[in-house]
Amino acid sequence: MPAKIKVANPNRCIGCFSCMLACSRANSDSVSLIDSAIDIRTSGGIESGIGIIVCRSCIDPPCARACPKGALTPRNGGGVVLDKDLCDSCMVCADACLPRAIHFDRADMPVICIHCGICAKFCSHDVLEIRKTEVL
Amino acid sequence: MWSKVLYIDLETGEHHTRDRSDLFDKYLGGTGVATQLLLEECPAGIDALSPENPIIFSIGPLTTIYPCASKVVSMFKSPMTGELGESHAGGRLAMAMRFAGYDSIVIKGRAAKPSYLSIHDNEVKIKDATSIWNVSSVEVTGKILREVEPGKGRRSIMRIGKAGVNQVRYANVNVDTYRHFGRLGLGAVFGSKNLKAIVISGTEEVELPDMSAYKNMYGKLYKEVVDTEVMDKYHDLGTAANINVLNQLKGLPTKNLKQSHFENAESISGEYFADNLLLRKIACSNCPIGCIHIAMLKTPFQKGHEFEVSHISYDYELIYSLGTNLGITMGEDVLRLIDRCEKHGLDVMSTGGVLAWATEMYERDLITPTDTLGISLRWGDTDNFLKMIDRIVEMPNKFYQALAKGTAVAAAEYGGEEFAINLGGLEIAGYHTGPASIVGQIVGVRHSHLDNGGYSIDQKASSQQLNEEQMVDKLIYEDYWRMINNSLVCCLFARGVYGEQNMVDALESVGIKKTREELEAMGREIFLAKYAFKKREGFDVEKVSVPKRFFETVSQLGMVQEETLEQMLELYRKKTGI
Ligand code: SF4
Ligand code: SF4
Ligand code: SF4
Secondary structure (H helix, E strand, O other): OOEEEEEOOHHHOOOOOHHHHHHHHHHHOOEOOOOOOOEEEEOOOOOOOEEEEOOOOOOOOHHHHHOOOOOEEEOOOOOEEEOOOOOOOOOHHHHHOOOOOOEEOOOOOEEOOOOOOHHHHOOOOOOEEEEEOOOO | OOOEEEEEEOOOOOEEEEEOHHHHHHHOOHHHHHHHHHHHHOOOOOOOOOOOOOEEEEOOOOOOOOOOOOOEEEEEEOOOOOOEEEEEEOOOHHHHHHHHOOOEEEEEOOOOOOEEEEEEOOEEEEEEOHHHOOOOOHHHHHHHHHHHOOOOOOOEEEEOOHHHHOOOOOEOEEEOOOEEEOOOOHHHHHHHOOEEEEEEEOOOOEOOOOHHHHHHHHHHHHHHHHHOHHHHHHHOOHHHHHHHHHHHHOOOOEOOOOEOOOOOHHHHOHHHHHHHOEEEEEOOOOOOOOOEEEEEEEEEEEOOOEEEEEEEEEOHHHHHHHOHHHOOOOHHHHHHHHHHHHHHOEOHHHHHHHHHHHHHHHHOOOOOHHHHOOOOOOOOOHHHHHHHHHHHHHOOOHHHHHHOOOHHHHHHHHOOHHHOOEEOOEEOOOOOOOHHHHHHHHHOOOOOHHHHOHHHHHHHHHHHOOOHHHHHHHHHHHHHHHHHHHHHOOOHHHOOOOOHHHHHHHHHHOOOOOOHHHHHHHHHHHHHHHHHHHHHOOOOHHHOOOOOHHHHOOEOOEOOOHHHHHHHHHHHHHHHOO
């Protein structure tokens, strides 16, 4: 059964960035924030709330529909799969995604969540969960 | 591997970077490298508030790489003690420096006009801060800068308040609202340089030589940090749990150390705060623990349920210094006092010490309402203490000018030195546990309880019957090894996880090979390099006078004898060669 990442308890977040570091460590072999598919950010400093932005695993993904090159294809269980060879960094997909879950790495490649669940494994506060989804 | 130092001259407006692998290879980073930079950059005998005094920030080889490697070391000559100034802070700064790509930052000179630094990856700018120079609250300063600076969401913002601008000797630098470079007066040094704030962010990627070794080690350390009990106490009630513990043991300095227990401790205890005032916990970047306890204070200001709401971070030391030490009986009142210090950017521990000394002076008629400008000082009187805090920052007369220089200086001028509770010119941390705590703060490189954890050695002494020499040996062990923790730079709250072996292994996994013995020798070398600076600037362990009060109030280990201290100091000097 495919899985998807879910922000289960956003208000428990302590803003530690462990999930972001885990995502880039596991999926990009780097220590960085920019390579992480999940995005933790505050707006108005740490004294205000903490935003958690990650792919919402759309079944009919608007990012894929928007991509003029067909680089994003719907993934079994929700979300998309990126074919880097087809992507020409036009960044149209990013605007199509309302939660703004797509951003770009230093090579201007979109960073796309593969729903591996590693970030949830390194969240000490149960903010994130990996859930099984129905196969389409 | 990481050895880039950013040099900024506020006077000329120039900046450049230099590779300093000569220093980083030898001293890892953090406190080890910062000490060398200080020795290089700070001319002997200068006034700490002159343009010559450098400000140095350093991260280390594990920063952002491993969990809880979340701190930045700052170094400067201290306007408080006139010798080594060193302070550590968390928040997001360490991560911001890592991803901006700077392992150290050295700031020199004085800007002609109020300025702030804007550092985003390779863009380094000195910008005009005239319009925010007199913004009194550090929180508001942060809000203003957030609107105009890039790096939104993950940048770090350091800034000073009015205390720093007015150069109160123990002004701190606020880091990301809830963390600080406190204690030895970095805020005053900022003020003396016309430097209001520093904003820093970055987008670098760090690649490591052996990713699979790194991932394995990360998993291991993460598990130890999160799953084991090593760090439980910092997470649950936080450090504030110590209020009840130390109170029961008679180790809790109260009312200017007239007592070592507080009859009203319950209503300002960690339990009280957690049950009644705690709002949430947050973390420094890259720390899964989240020990930063934020309380919510709701103060009615008008009829009709009009409330002023503030969010205030609290810790044990703050509750001691503005709570038990001032005889404050309600957690809410402690929060009001913390909030006021935070707003001005004052070091809370020193402010509490200064107020406690002044209160006893007033009680004994050694100062009068003429000195205090009409404020009468009484234990537990929050409103008057709030007024005092404002006056310390404004310094309207000679007495407040003295208070703004700290307890030791004020007592030298006004008397009451036998109860001016300081060690080496710095107000003490909240422990009257016995001789190791006192010796530890005298010899500690920054006169901090965190230099060697003397308080916990006292506690061990009571359960394991340690003699003087054994206590001294333990102090020295901590003094040396914590130099390594602080060079990596790992949070000292995680020192239970970063023991000798884990430090060796963690370094190896990122390509730095050092044996246990090499690290131990390096710890000693760094310690001695700091002492070289301290001595050069006139510090002499033998000249530190211990106020009589320490020997008059019972400690956790009973009455502390002067002879015990002398014996331990003598042993310490012999063994370390300081
Ligand atoms: S990236 Fe955005 S639009 Fe695309 S599947 Fe995820 S949430 Fe939907
Ligand atoms: S599920 Fe995997 S790819 Fe998606 S954000 Fe988490 S770690 Fe990254
Ligand atoms: S790991 Fe969990 S607590 Fe930490 S930032 Fe990510 S979601 Fe928040």
